Amino acid sequence: MGVDGETIASLRRYLEELKETGVDEIPRAAASREEQPVPPPEAVAPASVPASSAPVAEPQAATAGETLDDIRRDLGECVRCQLGKQRTNLVFGVGNPRARLVFIGEAPGRDEDLKGEPFVGEAGQLLTKIIQAMGFARDEVYICNVLKCRPPGNRNPHHDEIVQCAPFMLRQVRAIGPEAVVALGTFAAQTLLATKEPISALRGRFHDYHGIPLMPTFHPAFLVRYPERKREVWDDMKQVMALLGKKMPTKKG
Structure with a gap:
């Protein structure tokens, strides 16, 4: 059958x-x-390639003082891989172009593809709550994904898609110059850190990402399914807050 x-x-x-x-x-x-x-x-998904065996090429030399607008113009109406021919909207990223903190996920989902903005569905609402609990407004941080277009059926990104898209993500990070990066979920963490280590082994401590402290943690979509794991994510975010000198919120009552 x-x-x-x-x-x-x-x-x-x-x-x-x-x-x-x-x-x-x-x-x-x-x-x-x-x-x-x-x-x-x-x-x-045989076409998916683990991050460690799919090295991402360095981005084309970014000019000094490159801005997010410059990168967006360079990206254009991208059709560098097959995803550009299937998307509804390209999802570049949103937030403060001088953010102290950047959140990076895997790729847009259905809601994001329709709206053209990252993390706007149920998982995005939870991410917003996490950001606010850390003492930030959503528009004070910057949010983007490794890929700018939705893979069909939310499948894992393919090697050629990573090679074409991830350099733009790195240029975004460099243009912003954040004090810390949070990698949301297995794929983002493994891609950014070029490793096959599971997220459970990566989270809980900082890693180096081109000279920037990077904290891997569970993806908000995972927390929607398994809310009992929120405490672990909050433990990760407390380390990020400490790095940024943010005070812990006081409990009311």
């Missing part, structure tokens, strides 16, 4: 959720009645 597209998409989402917690394989005890093991993510 063949497997329909909806079942495959559900399996992909389930495996991505497992990856967020650092689970890289499914124990045999979790196999189906026919004792067929669940395929690893690489088997589900």
Whole structure:
């Protein structure tokens, strides 16, 4: 019996959720009645390439004093990869061009593709709450994604898409010059840090990203499904707040 597209998409989402917690394989005890093991993510999406085996080229030499507007103009109505031919809107990024803190996710989802702005769906609303709890307004920070166009069905980005798009993201970070970066979720963290380490092993401490302290943490979409993991994200954000000299919010009552 063949497997329909909806079942495959559900399996992909389930495996991505497992990856967020650092689970890289499914124990045999979790196999189906026919004792067929669940395929690893690489088997589900063979065109996806792990960050560590998909090195991102350095961006074209950025001119001194390059601004976000300069980068957006350079990006143009991008069709450098297949995603440019399928998107509704290119999602560049929003926020303060001189932000002290930058949040970077994986890629736009359906809501973001429709609106042309990153993190505007349910996960985006949770991210906004996290930002506000840290003592910032959403427009005080900068928010973007590694990719600027939505992959079909929210699949993992492909190697050629990363190579074409990630350099623009790095140029954005350099143009802003933040004091800290937060990588949201497995894909963003692994891509920015060029590693295959699971997010569960990466989070909880700072890493170096081109001379900028980077804190990996769980993606807000993961927290929507597993709200009990919010405490771990808040622990990560408290370290970011301390780095930025932000006072911890006082409890009311």
